[in-house]
Amino acid sequence: MRITLKVWRQDGPTSPGSFETYDVPGVSPDMSFLEMLDVVNDRLTLDGKRPIVFEHDCREGICGSCGMIINGVPHGPEKGTATCQLHMRKFHDGDQIVVEPWRAAAFPVIRDVAVDRSAFDRIIEAGGYISTPTGAAPDANLTLIPKPVADAAMDAAACIGCGACVAACPNSAAQLFTSAKLAHLNLLPQGQAERWARTEAMVETMEEFFGSCTNHGECREACPKEISIDFIAMMNRDYVKAKRKNRKLLSQIR
Amino acid sequence: MSDIGYLDGKVPTGPIDEKWTSHKFNMKLVNPANKRRYEVIVVGTGLAGASAAASLGELGYNVKVFTFHDSPRRAHSIAAQGGINAAKNYKNDGDSVYRLFYDTVKGGDFRAREGNVYRLAEVSVDIIDQCAGQGVPFAREYSGLLDNRSFGGAQVSRTFYARGQTGQQLLLGAYQALARQIRAGSCTLYNRTEMLDLVVKDGAARGIVVRDLMTGEVTSHSAHAVVLATGGYGNVFYLSTNAKGSNTTATWRAHKRGALYANPCYTQIHPTCIPASDDFQSKLTLMSESLRNDGRIWVPKNPADTRSPDQIPEADRDYYLERRYPAFGNLVPRDVASRNAKTQVDEGRGIGPLKNGVYLDFGDAINRVGAQVIKERYDNLFEMYERITDEDPYKVPMRIYPAVHYTMGGLWVDYNLMSNIPGLYVLGEANFSDHGANRLGASALMQGLADGYFVLPYTIGDYLAGMLGEKPLDTSDPAFKQSEAEISDQVKRLLSLRGKQTVDQLYRKMGVDVVWAKCGMARNEQGLKEAISDIRAIRDEFWSDINITDQSQTMNQSLEKAMRVSDFIDLAELMCKDALHREESCGGHFREEYQTPDGEALRNDDQFAYVGAWEWTGESGQQKLHKEELAFEYVKLAQRSYK
Ligand SMILES: Cc1cc2nc3c(=O)[nH]c(=O)nc-3n(C[C@H](O)[C@H](O)[C@H](O)COP(=O)(O)OP(=O)(O)OC[C@H]3O[C@@H](n4cnc5c(N)ncnc54)[C@H](O)[C@@H]3O)c2cc1C
Ligand code: SF4
Ligand code: FES
Numbered sequence: 052m053r054i055t056l057k058v059w060r061q062d063g064p065t066s067p068g069s070f071e072t073y074d075v076p077g078v079s080p081d082m083s084f085l086e087m088l089d090v091v092n093d094r095l096t097l098d099g100k101r102p103i104v105f106e107h108d109c110r111e112g113i114c115g116s117c118g119m120i121i122n123g124v125p126h127g128p129e130k131g132t133a134t135c136q137l138h139m140r141k142f143h144d145g146d147q148i149v150v151e152p153w154r155a156a157a158f159p160v161i162r163d164v165a166v167d168r169s170a171f172d173r174i175i176e177a178g179g180y181i182s183t184p185t186g187a188a189p190d191a192n193l194t195l196i197p198k199p200v201a202d203a204a205m206d207a208a209a210c211i212g213c214g215a216c217v218a219a220c221p222n223s224a225a226q227l228f229t230s231a232k233l234a235h236l237n238l239l240p241q242g243q244a245e246r247w248a249r250t251e252a253m254v255e256t257m258e259e260f261f262g263s264c265t266n267h268g269e270c271r272e273a274c275p276k277e278i279s280i281d282f283i284a285m286m287n288r289d290y291v292k293a294k295r296k297n298r299k300l301l302s303q304i305r
Numbered sequence: 306m307s308d309i310g311y312l313d314g315k316v317p318t319g320p321i322d323e324k325w326t327s328h329k330f331n332m333k334l335v336n337p338a339n340k341r342r343y344e345v346i347v348v349g350t351g352l353a354g355a356s357a358a359a360s361l362g363e364l365g366y367n368v369k370v371f372t373f374h375d376s377p378r379r380a381h382s383i384a385a386q387g388g389i390n391a392a393k394n395y396k397n398d399g400d401s402v403y404r405l406f407y408d409t410v411k412g413g414d415f416r417a418r419e420g421n422v423y424r425l426a427e428v429s430v431d432i433i434d435q436c437a438g439q440g441v442p443f444a445r446e447y448s449g450l451l452d453n454r455s456f457g458g459a460q461v462s463r464t465f466y467a468r469g470q471t472g473q474q475l476l477l478g479a480y481q482a483l484a485r486q487i488r489a490g491s492c493t494l495y496n497r498t499e500m501l502d503l504v505v506k507d508g509a510a511r512g513i514v515v516r517d518l519m520t521g522e523v524t525s526h527s528a529h530a531v532v533l534a535t536g537g538y539g540n541v542f543y544l545s546t547n548a549k550g551s552n553t554t555a556t557w558r559a560h561k562r563g564a565l566y567a568n569p570c571y572t573q574i575h576p577t578c579i580p581a582s583d584d585f586q587s588k589l590t591l592m593s594e595s596l597r598n599d600g601r602i603w604v605p606k607n608p609a610d611t612r613s614p615d616q617i618p619e620a621d622r623d624y625y626l627e628r629r630y631p632a633f634g635n636l637v638p639r640d641v642a643s644r645n646a647k648t649q650v651d652e653g654r655g656i657g658p659l660k661n662g663v664y665l666d667f668g669d670a671i672n673r674v675g676a677q678v679i680k681e682r683y684d685n686l687f688e689m690y691e692r693i694t695d696e697d698p699y700k701v702p703m704r705i706y707p708a709v710h711y712t713m714g715g716l717w718v719d720y721n722l723m724s725n726i727p728g729l730y731v732l733g734e735a736n737f738s739d740h741g742a743n744r745l746g747a748s749a750l751m752q753g754l755a756d757g758y759f760v761l762p763y764t765i766g767d768y769l770a771g772m773l774g775e776k777p778l779d780t781s782d783p784a785f786k787q788s789e790a791e792i793s794d795q796v797k798r799l800l801s802l803r804g805k806q807t808v809d810q811l812y813r814k815m816g817v818d819v820v821w822a823k824c825g826m827a828r829n830e831q832g833l834k835e836a837i838s839d840i841r842a843i844r845d846e847f848w849s850d851i852n853i854t855d856q857s858q859t860m861n862q863s864l865e866k867a868m869r870v871s872d873f874i875d876l877a878e879l880m881c882k883d884a885l886h887r888e889e890s891c892g893g894h895f896r897e898e899y900q901t902p903d904g905e906a907l908r909n910d911d912q913f914a915y916v917g918a919w920e921w922t923g924e925s926g927q928q929k930l931h932k933e934e935l936a937f938e939y940v941k942l943a944q945r946s947y948k
Contacts, residue, residue, distance in 0.1 A: 188438025195449030
C-alpha cells in the first residue's frame with residue numbers, strides 16, 4: 052500500500068505548529084498504525100530530518116499512552132480500538148491520513164502529537180481511591196460482592212486514561228473519565244464510606260480543568276474501551292446527593 | 306571495590322515457617338515521629354514501586370517517586386493479563402503456603418533462595434486482602450466470593466484475576482494508593498523524569514541523578530535510601546512482550562556503580578504469544594497463559610499437512626503436551642511448554658503462513674461449556690487476537706509461539722531486598738530474588754506487590770533506624786556533580802553521532818539477530834561465543850554509525866532510546882557471558898549440550914547450585930563472578946517432572 056500522511060508538527064508547547072505531508076510507500080496491511088509511524092520515523096531520520104514524536108508504550112491497548120486524532124476521529128476509524136491496536140488493513144491504498152494531537156485546553160501539546168494529560172492525575176489524587184492503608188484490610192472473602200456488581204465495577208474500571216473522551220468532546224469535558232473512576236469505586240461495598248466526599252472532590256477538581264458536559268455522547272463513541280455513558284448519569288446523581296449528604300454530615304459535627 | 310567476598314543472602318535462621326515472623330520482631334523500628342525525618346527515593350511506579358512508595362508514605366516517610374512515564378498508571382505492570390497467585394486455599398483443593406512455596410522452588414528449577422520464596426508464599430494471602438480492600442474488582446462467583454483459575458506449573462486453583470486485565474486493576478489500586486499519598490504530601494511525584502545514575506559515597510547509596518525528559522535538565526536528588534523498582538530487561542531481545550519503554554538503564558547504571566547483577570541469563574520465554582508476522586514487527590503480543598486452562602495445544606502430525614485446522618481430524622493431530630506430560634498436560638510450566646513448541650516448529654510441524662506457530666484450540670472447551678462462558682473468561686484476549694491477526698479464535702484455533710516475556714535475573718539482593726550496596730534496595734522484576742531459573746505464571750504480580758507492600762516497609766526501617774540524625778548527602782557534593790557532568794557528556798556525545806543507521810535498526814539487529822538467535826530459547830557454547838563478539842562489534846557500530854537527527858533538549862525520543870540501547874548492548878554481553886559460564890540447563894536457561902535423553906533440562910547441582918552475581922570491574926564484559934551458594938533444606942533437589 053502507498054499512503055499520504057499529513058501530520059501535525061509542532062516543536063514545543065509554545066511554538067506554532069503546522070501540517071507536514073509525507074509520501075509513504077511500502078505499507079503492509081499487517082502493520083499496526085504505530086509500526087507504520089516507526090517506518091516513517093526511520094526514513095525521516097535517514098533523510099536527516101527530525102522524527103515525529105508520539106507517545107506509546109504497551110502497544111496492546113492497555114497503558115493509555117498512545118492516542119492521536121486520525122482523520123478527525125480520536126484513535127481513528129475502528130470502534131473500540133486504541134491507536135496502537137489499529138492496523139493498516141483498515142485503510143486503503145492511496146488514502147490520505149491526517150494525524151493530529153488531542154486538542155483540548157487541559158491537554159497542552161508537548162511536541163508534535165504528544166500532549167500532557169496530567170490533569171487526569173489531579174482528578175484521581177482528589178479522591179479516586181479507597182483509603183486502605185497497607186495491612187488494614189480484612190480477609191478478602193469477608194466482603195461479599197454480588198457478581199453483577201463486581202462486573203459493573205470492572206466495566207467502569209477498564210478505563211485506560213487515554214483522554215480520547217476529552218478530545219472527542221466539543222466542550223473538552225472529562226465526564227466519561229471521571230465518572231468511570233467514580234462508578235468503579237462507588238459501586239463497590241468497600242467504596243461506600245468515602246462515596247460522597249470522593250464524588251464531590253473529584254467532580255469539582257474535574258471542573259477546574261475541563262469544560263462542562265452537554266450530553267453530546269461523542270466521548271462514548273471515541274472511547275477505546277467503550278465505557279458506558281450511563282456512568283455519567285450515575286455520577287451526576289451521586290454529585291447532587293453528595294452535596295446534600297456532605298453538608299448534612301458536616302452539620303452534625305458543628 | 307573487590308572485597309565483596311562471600312555473598313551472604315542474610316536469610317534468618319530457624320524453621321522456615323518462623324523465619325519472617327522472628328525477623329520482623331528482631332528488626333529495628335523507626336518511631337512514628339522520627340519517620341518524617343527520613344527521605345527515601347523510589348524509582349519506578351509499577352506494582353513494586355507504587356506499592357512501596359504508597360506504603361512508605363503511609364508510614365510517614367518523605368518519599369520522592371520517579372518515573373519516566375507521564376503518569377504512574379502507565380508502568381508496564383498495567384499490561385499483565387492473567388492473574389496473581391495467593392495461597393488462600395479458598396477452593397479447598399489442597400493449597401497451602403507450603404505448597405505455593407514448594408511449587409515455586411520446584412518451578413524455578415531449584416535456583417531460588419528457599420527463605421525468600423517461603424516468605425513470598427506467606428505474604429501472598431495478605432496481598433489479596435489488601436487489593437480487595439482497595440477496590441480491585443477481582444472476578445467473583447455468583448455467591449459473591451472470589452473466583453480462582455489455575456495456571457501453569459500448579460495443580461491447584463490459586464490464581465485471582467480481574468478479567469484479562471489483572472495487572473491493570475492491581476496497578477490502578479497501587480497507583481490510587483500512591484495518589485492518595487501524593488495528595489497527603491508524604492509522596493512527591495517526579496514524572497517524565499529518568500534516573501540515569503546512582504550516587505554511591507562512603508560505601509552507601511546516597512541518591513540519584515536524573516534527566517527531566519521535558520527540559521533535558523540534569524539534576525540530583527539525595528536521600529537516606531534509594532529503592533529501585535524499575536522492571537525487567539526483556540527488551541534486550543528487541544522483540545518481546547514488554548512495553549516498548551521497558552529498559553535496564555536504572556539497574557545497569559547501578560551495576561556500574563557497584564551493584565551486583567545476578568543470573569542475567571535467566572530469561573523467560575512465554576509459550577503463548579502471537580507469532581511475528583513481518584519485518585516491521587515492533588513488539589510481540591502475549592496471549593495470557595490462562596488460555597491454557599481451556600485451550601488445547603496441537604500441531605498436525607504430518608509436517609506436509611496443508612489442510613485448514615478444522616479439516617484435520619483428531620487422528621491426524623498431535624496434542625504433544627498432553628501426550629508427553631499426562632499429569633500436567635497443557636499446564637506444564639512455561640519453559641517446558643516453550644521448548645516443546647520450538648521443537649515442533651524446528652522439526653517442520655509449525656503452522657500458519659510462516660510455519661512459525663502451533664495451534665491453541667478452544668473447540669473442545671466451547672463444546673463443553675459453551676461459547677458464552679469462554680467469552681466471559683477470555684473475551685478481551687480473543688478480541689485482541691482477532692484485531693491483530695484478523696482471525697476469529699471462536700472459529701479457528703489461535704496460532705501461538707513463544708516470545709520473551711520476563712527476566713528472572715536482575716540486581717542481587719539479600720533477604721531484606723537490599724543490594725550489596727548498603728541503602729540500595731531493589732524490588733519487583735528488577736531484582737533477581739524469588740523465581741530462580743523460571744517463574745511460574747501469576748507470580749510476578751505477587752512478588753512485586755509482596756516486595757512493595759509487605760517486605761520493604763519493614764526491612765528498610767531496620768537500615769534507616771541506624772541513620773537517625775544523619776542528613777542526606779548534599780547534592781552539591783562532588784559525587785553528584787561529577788555524575789551530572791558525565792551524563793551531560795554522554796548526551797552531547799550521542800547527539801553528535803551522524804552515522805548511517807537509526808538506533809532502531811541497530812537495536813533490532815542486536816536483539817533479534819544476535820541475542821534472540823544465540824542466547825534465546827536454546828543456547829550453546831559456540832553460539833554464545835559468537836554472540837559476544839557480535840555484540841562487541843555492534844557496540845562499536847553504535848558509537849560511530851548511528852544517527853540522531855533530533856537535536857533538542859525537550860522531549861527527544863531518539864535520544865532517550867539511544868541511551869537505553871547503549872545500556873542494553875552492555876547487558877547483552879553480560880547475559881551471554883553468564884549463559885556461557887553456566888554449564889548446565891535449568892529453567893529458562895537451556896544449554897543444548899546439557900539435556901536428558903528425552904530433551905529435558907539437565908541441571909548440574911554439584912557445580913551450579915548457586916546464584917551467579919557479577920561485579921562490574923570498570924569495563925564491559927570484564928565482570929567478576931561472585932557466588933551465593935544455595936541450600937535446599939525443605940524442597941529436596943530433584944529433577945523436575947511434570948509427567
Ligand atoms: C504482557 C505481559 C503480561 C503479564 N502477565 C502477568 C500475569 O498475568 N501475572 C503475573 O504475575 N505477571 C505477569 N507479567 C509480568 C509482570 O507484569 C511484571 O513482571 C511486573 O508487572 C513488573 O512490575 P515492576 O513493578 O517490577 O516493574 P514495571 O511495571 O515494569 O515498572 C517499572 C517502572 O519503573 C520506571 N522506570 C524504569 N526505569 C526507570 C528510570 N531509569 N528512571 C525512572 N523510572 C524508571 C517505569 O517508568 C515504571 O514506572 C506479565 C508481563 C507481560 C509483559
Ligand atoms: S473513558 Fe475511555 S476515552 Fe476516556 S480516558 Fe477512559 S478509556 Fe480513554
Ligand atoms: S500504546 Fe498502550 S494503549 Fe496504546
